Amino acid sequence: MDPGDFRPHFLEMLSNTRSTKAQTTGDGYRFLPAAPTGPHPSHFIPSETCQEGQGGQNRAGMRRFLWVNAYDWPEEVLLFEDPVEVLSFEGGDPQEFFASCEEYLRQGFYLAGFLTYELGYFLEERLRPLSGRVPAWPLALLGVFKEPHRLSGLRPPERRPFVLRELALSLTFEEYREALEKIKAYIASGDTYQVNFTLKYSFAFEGSAEGLFWELLRKQRVRYAALVEGEGWVVLSLSPELFLRRQGPLLRTSPMKGTAARRPLPEEDREVARWLFGDPKNRAENVMIVDLLRHDLGRICQAGSVWVPELFKVEPYRTVHQMISTVEGELPPGISLYEILGSLFPCGSVTGAPKIRTMEIIAELEPHPRGIYTGAVGFMEPSGDFLFNVAIRTVEIRKGRGEFGIGSGVVWDSDPEAEWRECLLKARFLTESPPEFDLVETLRFSPGEGLRRLERHLARLSRSAAHLVRPFPESRVRQALAEATRGLSRPSRVRLLLSEWAEVRVETAPLEDFPRPVRVGLARRPRVPDPVYLFHKTTYRPWYEEARRRVQALGLSEIVFYDEAGRLLEGTITNIFLERQGRLYTPPLSLGLLPGILREELLARGEAEEAVLTLTDLLSGRLYLGNSARGLALVEALYFL
CATH class of the missing domain: 3.60.120.10 (Anthranilate synthase)
Known part of the structure; x- marks a missing residue:
């Protein structure tokens, strides 16, 4: 230097002020990790x-x-x-x-x-x-x-x-x-x-x-x-x-x-x-x-x-x-x-x-x-x-x-x-240099209802910010959401982003349902560099980005992942539920899943319960996809990828 x-x-x-987000370039930092025992x-x-x-x-x-x-x-x-x-x-x-x-x-x-x-x-x-x-x-x-x-x-x-x-x-x-x-x-x-x-x-x-x-x-x-x-x-x-x-x-x-x-x-x-x-x-x-x-x-x-x-x-x-x-x-x-x-x-x-x-x-x-x-x-x-x-x-x-x-x-x-x-x-x-990312919440807005499950979304955002040692400016977040939805006149998808430096952005788009018929591919989940990112909704999800591209290329609604033991996990943007004998079951978070808001609500109301689900279980039940913005959707066709 x-x-x-x-x-x-x-x-x-x-x-x-935080009206603009700091720009970054793609060639910033390089570290050389030390060997466990160290040199002479x-x-x-x-x-x-x-x-x-x-x-x-x-x-x-x-x-x-x-x-x-x-x-x-x-x-x-x-x-x-x-x-x-x-x-x-x-x-x-x-x-x-x-x-x-x-x-x-x-x-x-x-x-x-x-x-x-x-x-x-x-x-x-x-x-x-x-x-x-x-x-x-x-x-x-x-x-x-x-x-x-x-x-x-x-x-x-x-x-x-x-x-x-x-x-x-x-x-x-x-x-x-x-x-x-x-x-x-x-x-x-x-x-x-x-x-x-x-x-x-x-x-x-x-x-x-x-x-x-x-x-x-x-x-x-x-x-x-x-x-x-x-x-x-x-x-x-x-x-x-x-x-x-x-x-x-x-x-x-x-x-x-x-x-x-x-x-x-x-x-x-x-x-x-x-x-x-x-x-x-x-x-x-x-x-x-x-x-x-x-x-x-x-x-x-x-x-x-x-x-x-x-x-x-x-x-x-x-x-x-x-x-x-x-x-x-x-x-x-x-x-x-x-x-x-x-x-x-x-x-x-x-x-x-x-x-x-x-x-x-x-x-x-x-x-x-x-x-x-x-x-x-x-x-x-x-x-x-x-x-x-x-x-x-x-x-x-x-x-x-x-x-x-x-x-x-x-x-x-x-x-x-x-x-x-x-x-x-x-x-x-x-x-070590961890990736840069924003925390994300995706909400459903309806003109007569407003933002559905808002308090649950903000509670999850607060928990993630606390776990990752980040600020959570709640009043600023609420104000940004209110301003972004004030002029909306139809059902919309509202995407809230919170940066590492407490910068708040809100994006809105027309709300789209799951593509019909709901066709799902089954794939082994790729390696995740740090498991902590599985439990928080962030913009850093590279292990699912390729899968989302495959979803679009193959004309699928979603890809559902399983692990090396054949246990069902989650989709790229959804939690999964298996209906057996009139009861919904969903995999436990301990397997490395995002704690989805719809999932949380169904568990809290007693309408679903946690259970380890395997590929074999798909033969004896009906599979649903679900997230807070789109609700539940019955899967009509499954394909191994």
């Missing part, structure tokens, strides 16, 4: 390496700082531009550095930037011997800004291409397992209870870092995202974890410990979330860090004010569920920024417990400085309020090289293979 080419026009790409660490190339005690080279100023909360609705965006000064700490007395920060705040300025993990060595006297182990960054870098641009809602820019190549892990699995055995030895000797052990991907990077940021944010909508651009470097932090938020005297931290992979079937996914909430191992790891942070807050907060308002909360993200707890306390008047960070930085969730001894163990066992990864990225306001994330899921890019850290909490009974898998699961955030 030529850093000189990185000139994002942030005000052009951010908007609090000699292939790991840090983005820049410092000699012991020398500090980072090529120190450069900051240009812009972008902060995005894309998890909550509406999204919140802050853009800091054109700093009047850049404050850099590269060693020495951190108290003086933070005093100068506070002086700028008193003058009415904002500060925004990052704190590296290794800054913590300078905030604790016992860790000073480790201060020669420094990253290729200033230990702290904060731009001094005037008031930021504040926007509600966002619309990403036109896609800008990038390429990630030569992904390499800093450790092989064997080296990783050896490190975990040493950690367990330290646990056995009483030195530590838990160690957050990390490793890194390195990679070659070409193209637009801005494009990578928006792609990562699209893949994983988080509350604490930041893009920091400097002279020849870019930091992209897509963190779901809050390190510290100060609001007046209230200080809050929300450690994240406990991870479980998402499941495609909503019912199974909810069961995974319930399992994570009650899992003893994940709870033990989480509460260990909660206790550590209660202790850290207790050192600086008013006596008796520290409490835990939320324990073991499970939040969904695109690929994983995370367990999160919250600790709060009330700060005394006059406490300094240095005192707050000296007690709490770095966050205990990325070190382990007890904190100081565990940081010494981390320095011994991890082969490279962490840098910004597991430090903090955030901003401060003139009032003294501030907001910093824990810099996980953070990409550092300079001179055409990038780094991305991953890690997990290691305790006495940790299984190295399971911890390794957890790390690679977290890396999917960087190495």
